[in-house]
Amino acid sequence: MAKNSKGVSGEIKIPSPITEEITRKINNLPSLQEKIRESLKEDVSKILEIILMGAININSSDVHIEPEEEKVKIRMRVDGVLHDVSVIEKELYNKIISRIKLLSRVKINIEDRPQDGRFTIWIPEKDLSIEVRMSTLPSEYGETIVMRLLDPRKLINLDQLGLRDDLHSLFEEEIAKPNGMIIVTGPTGSGKTTTLYAFLKTINKPDIKIVTIEDPVEYHLEGISQTRADSSKEYDFASGLRTIVRQDPDVILVGEIRDLETGQISMQAALTGHLVFSTLHTNDAPGAIARLQALGEKAVNIAPSINMIIAQRLVRKVCKSCTKLVEAKEEELKEIKEELKNIKEDIFSFPETVNLPQNKGCRECSYTGYRGRAGIFEALVIDEEMEEFILSSPSTSKIKNKAIEKGMITMRQDGMIKVLKGETTIEEVNRVT
Numbered sequence: 001m002a003k004n005s006k007g008v009s010g011e012i013k014i015p016s017p018i019t020e021e022i023t024r025k026i027n028n029l030p031s032l033q034e035k036i037r038e039s040l041k042e043d044v045s046k047i048l049e050i051i052l053m054g055a056i057n058i059n060s061s062d063v064h065i066e067p068e069e070e071k072v073k074i075r076m077r078v079d080g081v082l083h084d085v086s087v088i089e090k091e092l093y094n095k096i097i098s099r100i101k102l103l104s105r106v107k108i109n110i111e112d113r114p115q116d117g118r119f120t121i122w123i124p125e126k127d128l129s130i131e132v133r134m135s136t137l138p139s140e141y142g143e144t145i146v147m148r149l150l151d152p153r154k155l156i157n158l159d160q161l162g163l164r165d166d167l168h169s170l171f172e173e174e175i176a177k178p179n180g181m182i183i184v185t186g187p188t189g190s191g192k193t194t195t196l197y198a199f200l201k202t203i204n205k206p207d208i209k210i211v212t213i214e215d216p217v218e219y220h221l222e223g224i225s226q227t228r229a230d231s232s233k234e235y236d237f238a239s240g241l242r243t244i245v246r247q248d249p250d251v252i253l254v255g256e257i258r259d260l261e262t263g264q265i266s267m268q269a270a271l272t273g274h275l276v277f278s279t280l281h282t283n284d285a286p287g288a289i290a291r292l293q294a295l296g297e298k299a300v301n302i303a304p305s306i307n308m309i310i311a312q313r314l315v316r317k318v319c320k321s322c323t324k325l326v327e328a329k330e331e332e333l334k335e336i337k338e339e340l341k342n343i344k345e346d347i348f349s350f351p352e353t354v355n356l357p358q359n360k361g362c363r364e365c366s367y368t369g370y371r372g373r374a375g376i377f378e379a380l381v382i383d384e385e386m387e388e389f390i391l392s393s394p395s396t397s398k399i400k401n402k403a404i405e406k407g408m409i410t411m412r413q414d415g416m417i418k419v420l421k422g423e424t425t426i427e428e429v430n431r432v433t
Helices: 016-025 029-039 044-057 090-104 165-175 192-203 237-247 260-271 287-295 299-305 330-340 384-391 396-405 411-420 426-432
Strands: 011-013 060-067 072-078 081-088 115-123 128-139 142-150 180-185 210-214 225-228 251-254 275-280 306-318 323-327 355-359 370-381
Touching (some): 016 029, 029 081, 044 115, 081 090, 165 180, 165 192, 165 306, 180 192, 192 210, 237 260, 260 275, 260 306, 299 306, 306 411, 330 411, 355 411
Parallel strands (some): 011 115, 180 275, 210 225
Antiparallel strands (some): 128 142, 306 370
16 A cells, blocks of 8 residues: 655655665574664664564564663564564663654653554555554663554465364354354464454455454455544444444454453344454453353353354464474374374374474574464354353353364364474474463
8 A cells, every 4th residue: 555655754664775675685583683783873763764674574573672771672573482683772772762652653751651652664665554553661771662563464364374174164154154253262462363354354345344343453454444442532342333233234343352341232243133253362262151251241142142262372383494304202192192182083184104393493484493373273163052051151161071072173282283284393382372
């Protein structure tokens, strides 16, 4: 999406020489660390441009600037893991933080309380606009800044989620239904928004109306009405949702169910002819039922309104440049077999010979052994039998056992299947589950 080349407040335009050099030379952490170290004598605007363009080029999701007693540390989150990138002087930090605050349209002279803002990175050579969500937090030695990079190129469709064939078919079937509710659960940074946007991209057609209410709107999708919840303007999820249902939508996305009122309106919409997507913060899919009940909702309303609950995590994929397959050790084989012992053969059949990925680390993957991420999922389908079961107010563990009995593959099992396919490692699955 093209921008005005003159630039406006709240926008940082990356000059052509920086774009070209970083695109050509910077594709891993070591090369970025070296480039930032070389640039520290440049003016503050150029240093910030290099930091941001470098972060984009190595697929970093977040940039952290953290003051310590004598120095200031810059770290970047790549594939879900934080890495040290540079150490700068306090004097330079003060200039950078002022520049970021100015871009983000927050108050420069306020240092004793948190502030949130946004700005845009505009890269003309790539015709690319990346939104940055910025947050400040007072700390012992100064303000900590975190910048979340919302790169629209990371938006993917259903076919790119890396789903098992049976799960892909299930998701296709569920998002094609005209009404009901689909909830995606998981901690912050587990890819919930990516999954929901993949659903929206798949069903987005001229003959249906899709409306979202988010806080904030992270990515812009053409053909979809997106609104931002803003409690300062008395437009929160609940009040916004009440308005949205009067806009004759076919599909509604509610960014997150945070309170009872939002949950009740969402479920009522699902029961009255709308397909509703939303998120919750729970550890697994069955835990969403308990979470909704903890908010104050009754099982009699939960069971008939929800079609499916998805839980997910992101695991790092092994680096293709430095990974080789080696025969599984006895203890590894035992762990995987124990995890997958109840899976039906039509879903996954255990190979006769088990070779697992062994990654050494190389310059391409910044010596981590991993490059890129993939989702691992579990899906709890609320059919008639499960609906009746939920109405009996079972515990979360009983719901989980019932779902497994009915054929649900857990996130951990999905992760182990990806291990056997050579996509990730046992250590990585253990890390996130």
